[in-house]
Amino acid sequence: MSQPNSLTILDPTDEINPLVRVLAPRPTTLTGTVGVIDISKPRGDVFCDELEILLHKQFPEVNVIRLRKPTFTKPSPRDFRLEIIRRCSGVIQALAD
Amino acid sequence: MSTLPPVGSHAPAFTLRSSREQEYQFPAATDAQAELLIFLKHDCATCLMIMPVVEHLYQTTKRSGLRVLAISQSNEDDTAAFLKQNRLTFPTALDVDLTVSDHYGFDAVPALVLTAPTGAVLGSAEGWSKLAWTQLLGEIAARCSFVPDANTILTAAIEDLPETRPGCGSRTHEPEVASRLAASRGRTLLAARRVNIPVRQDPFEFMVDRGLTDGLPVVPPTEQKVVEMLTGTSRTPSEIVAKVPPNLAAVTVEKVAINAVMAGCRPEYLPVVLTALEAACSDQFNLHGVLATTYFAGPVVVVNGPIRREIGLNCEGNVFGQGSRANATIGRALQLVVRNVGGGKPGEVDMSTLGQPGKFTCCIGEYEEASCWDPLHVERGFAQSDSTVTVFAGESPRAIRDQLSRSAGSLATSIGLALESVAHVKLHAMGEAMLVISPEHVRTFEQDNFSKLDLRNCIQQVTARPLQELLPDSVCEKGMLAASLPQSWRTPDGQPTPEARTRKVPKFARADDIIIVVAGGTAGKLSAVLGGWASGDAGSTSVTKQIVF
Numbered sequence: 001m002s003q004p005n006s007l008t009i010l011d012p013t014d015e016i017n018p019l020v021r022v023l024a025p026r027p028t029t030l031t032g033t034v035g036v037i038d039i040s041k042p043r044g045d046v047f048c049d050e051l052e053i054l055l056h057k058q059f060p061e062v063n064v065i066r067l068r069k070p071t072f073t074k075p076s077p078r079d080f081r082l083e084i085i086r087r088c089s090g091v092i093q094a095l096a097d
Numbered sequence: 098m099s100t101l102p103p104v105g106s107h108a109p110a111f112t113l114r115s116s117r118e119q120e121y122q123f124p125a126a127t128d129a130q131a132e133l134l135i136f137l138k139h140d141c142a143t144c145l146m147i148m149p150v151v152e153h154l155y156q157t158t159k160r161s162g163l164r165v166l167a168i169s170q171s172n173e174d175d176t177a178a179f180l181k182q183n184r185l186t187f188p189t190a191l192d193v194d195l196t197v198s199d200h201y202g203f204d205a206v207p208a209l210v211l212t213a214p215t216g217a218v219l220g221s222a223e224g225w226s227k228l229a230w231t232q233l234l235g236e237i238a239a240r241c242s243f244v245p246d247a248n249t250i251l252t253a254a255i256e257d258l259p260e261t262r263p264g265c266g267s268r269t270h271e272p273e274v275a276s277r278l279a280a281s282r283g284r285t286l287l288a289a290r291r292v293n294i295p296v297r298q299d300p301f302e303f304m305v306d307r308g309l310t311d312g313l314p315v316v317p318p319t320e321q322k323v324v325e326m327l328t329g330t331s332r333t334p335s336e337i338v339a340k341v342p343p344n345l346a347a348v349t350v351e352k353v354a355i356n357a358v359m360a361g362c363r364p365e366y367l368p369v370v371l372t373a374l375e376a377a378c379s380d381q382f383n384l385h386g387v388l389a390t391t392y393f394a395g396p397v398v399v400v401n402g403p404i405r406r407e408i409g410l411n412c413e414g415n416v417f418g419q420g421s422r423a424n425a426t427i428g429r430a431l432q433l434v435v436r437n438v439g440g441g442k443p444g445e446v447d448m449s450t451l452g453q454p455g456k457f458t459c460c461i462g463e464y465e466e467a468s469c470w471d472p473l474h475v476e477r478g479f480a481q482s483d484s485t486v487t488v489f490a491g492e493s494p495r496a497i498r499d500q501l502s503r504s505a506g507s508l509a510t511s512i513g514l515a516l517e518s519v520a521h522v523k524l525h526a527m528g529e530a531m532l533v534i535s536p537e538h539v540r541t542f543e544q545d546n547f548s549k550l551d552l553r554n555c556i557q558q559v560t561a562r563p564l565q566e567l568l569p570d571s572v573c574e575k576g577m578l579a580a581s582l583p584q585s586w587r588t589p590d591g592q593p594t595p596e597a598r599t600r601k602v603p604k605f606a607r608a609d610d611i612i613i614v615v616a617g618g619t620a621g622k623l624s625a626v627l628g629g630w631a632s633g634d635a636g637s638t639s640v641t642k643q644i645v646f
Contacts, residue, residue, distance in 0.1 A: 007300055008316045011290040012309055012355045012437040014346035042578055071635040073386035 032089030033063040039072040044096035100202035101221045109200040113190035116173045121190040124216040130162035130240045136208040139171040139179035141265035153254045155187035162241040170268040199278045205264030224264035283324035315359035317476035327356040329364030333570030341439030342385035342448040345486045346523035360430035370430040376488040376640040385638045387490045388441040395456040397491035401474035405462035412462035414618030428458030453493040467536035468615035471542035477641045484644040490637035491627035500622040505547035508556035519628040523576040525602040528632020529610045533625040535617035553608035560604035
């Protein structure tokens with residue numbers, strides 16, 4: 001019931017209570033396959049190259065694979081996300097410019 | 098048009114009170130054989146004319162199984178005075194808020210509805226018609242046991258009256274009442290969650306606190322305002338218009354109407370807002386990317402066709418500026434939907450580094466009447482008589498000042514040189530940009546029969562630079578990246594080939610990427626360019642859609 005003289009408005013939002021996104025648990029050690037993802041911004045490959053060298057040097061037991069988003073301007077396609085899940089035990093994603 | 102309940106249907110049930118707090122229900126739980134409802138108002142001459150007949154009818158049939166109930170649209174005092182002055186004794190209920198009159202759907206009083214005890218309609222009449230009344234009296238006589246001579250008395254009572262006389266307008270059609278009743282009817286169609294703003298709390302502060310505004314005051318979207326807004330479209334409130342990025346939330350016509358109210362739109366703007374939203378939520382426009390980019394771009398709305406004039410959209414002086422309600426609120430409504438329904442908020446998914454004022458609102462009409470060229474929508478395959486909306490992911494307008502060129506060739510060259518600066522002088526082979534040509538500049542092109550194609554080609558020609566000048570170098574590390582060049586222009590190690598370095602690269606990847614719109618005041622040799630964002634599959638491409646009313 002509205003109170004006397006109160007103003008009733010209509011909700012302009014989508015009325016979906018935002019779900020709190022919980023971050024995936026962070027790995028305590030690096031094992032298995034780590035994906036280094038280039039989101040395909042210019043010079044992202046430069047950063048990823050350096051990262052891959054460091055990973056090989058400091059974690060020789062880790063298998064590093066390189067992945068690349070088709071474009072940084074759009075969310076990752078579903079197939080790409082599934083590929084990450086299938087192939088990687090952890091990922092490092094690089095922004096660049 | 099009158100929509101009195103037809104014969105055989107059930108007349109709407111109701112409970113009303115008289116001035117003496119007597120309660121009247123319809124259908125009545127009595128042993129009446131028939132019920133006659135008479136809607137009237139005190140200042141209606143036709144009502145006054147037939148009152149003796151109604152009084153006779155009441156007196157001669159009250160013990161014969163007919164229940165007569167008058168329903169007054171006038172207020173309590175006027176109704177009481179009317180009954181007293183005319184010595185009327187039949188029971189009269191007050192339709193204080195006129196909702197019963199509204200449910201019965203007539204346009205004029207007196208309005209009569211004769212029903213069986215179940216409420217099933219036996220006959221009806223609006224205004225005065227001797228023939229219709231005679232038929233109703235026949236129905237009454239067939240069902241009720243009249244006292245002797247009742248028919249004779251009634252026939253005599255109506256004998257001196259004219260054959261027909263129109264009634265007076267029902268109070269339900271008075272503008273303020275009609276608006277309130279429409280809101281009341283429409284309320285049940287509205288699905289949105291109701292939010293109560295407590296007493297003594299400022300509605301604007303309340304909405305700002307909940308993150309529902311763009312920072313400027315908004316109109317509180319009450320049920321009545323939203324119902325009024327929905328009269329601007331024939332689309333049903335529950336229809337899903339689009340899925341709005343970034344949350345890909347399904348937005349209904351009703352939700353768009355709510356945000357349009359908040360933005361300050363009039364109902365007739367709603368079709369433009371709905372179509373702009375559909376265009377902005379297309380894959381081609383890529384609103385998610387437009388929001389998420391650190392770049393400046395926001396949706397620039399361009400309206401073409403007859404609707405511009407119908408809704409008073411400014412196409413002329415100060416077209417990007419303040420002062421025109423349609424321009425200011427249509428663009429704003431689109432942005433509020435993106436914010437409130439799609440969840441595209443600055444600092445969250447909207448990651449623009451600097452933004453731009455057009456992200457509050459940016460909507461213009463093309464000044465088609467001042468143009469010697471086909472307007473934008475005709476270029477894109479629509480008829481001149483179609484009304485369309487184009488959305489383009491653009492920056493703020495930037496001035497192109499040329500008050501000296503007297504020939505089309507010079508002016509086109511001059512505009513081309515000015516366009517070199519879009520985004521960065523060393524960035525070429527770019528995607529879309531929007532060129533807004535003012536009427537004075539259009540006249541210079543018109544006098545030399547210079548087409549849009551001529552203008553585009555000239556811009557491409559004067560902006561073409563050898564690739565070598567556009568590559569990053571030690572003087573300026575900004576420039577076109579080798580990786581962005583076609584494969585055939587690169588050596589196996591990815592560097593530009595010597596031959597490619599001599600190739601001339603125009604400012605835009607394709608001449609058609611230069612969108613040309615005519616707008617602005619008739620005085621001033623000034624035009625403008627709005628740079629775009631990334632175009633093509635990886636970015637945003639402008640979209641034109643026909644407006645659905």
